[in-house]
Amino acid sequence: MNKNEITLKNDYMFQDIIISALRYALYRHTYIFNEILSWITHNSEIINQRLKQVILNDIDRRFDDENLYCNEVSELTLFRDWLMNYPTKEVSK
Numbered sequence: 001m002n003k004n005e006i007t008l009k010n011d012y013m014f015q016d017i018i019i020s021a022l023r024y025a026l027y028r029h030t031y032i033f034n035e036i037l038s039w040i041t042h043n044s045e046i047i048n049q050r051l052k053q054v055i056l057n058d059i060d061r062r063f064d065d066e067n068l069y070c071n072e073v074s075e076l077t078l079f080r081d082w083l084m085n086y087p088t089k090e091v092s093k
Contacts, residue, residue, distance in 0.1 A: 015051045022055060026062045029069060037079045049088045056083060 008014055018040065025036040040047070040055075059080050062068070068076070 010046050015046065015048070018046065018051065019054050019058070023058055026058060029072075033072065034075060037075060041079070041082065044086060047083070047086060047088055052083060052086065052088050056080065059083075 021036050022040070025032045059076055062076065063073075
């Protein structure tokens with residue numbers, strides 16, 4: 001392992017941190033929005049059925065809001081489509 005790398009335990013608590021980061025980013029019109037989507041995409045091994053469903057529900061709720069920018073709609077649509085088709089494993093605690 002590179003000294004600049006860390007190992008994370010992909011447990012329930014870690015997934016809650018990812019959910020929190022996504023929820024924060026969904027309502028910001030800054031770089032963090034794309035950063036979080038990109039991080040999840042590039043670290044897709046963390047995604048299980050629970051995380052997938054929570055993220056999809058949060059994205060659907062965000063689409064219900066009227067203050068989405070055009071680029072956010074297209075980015076979220078692409079991410080949601082990717083996630084919907086991403087194969088997941090069952091939840092293990």
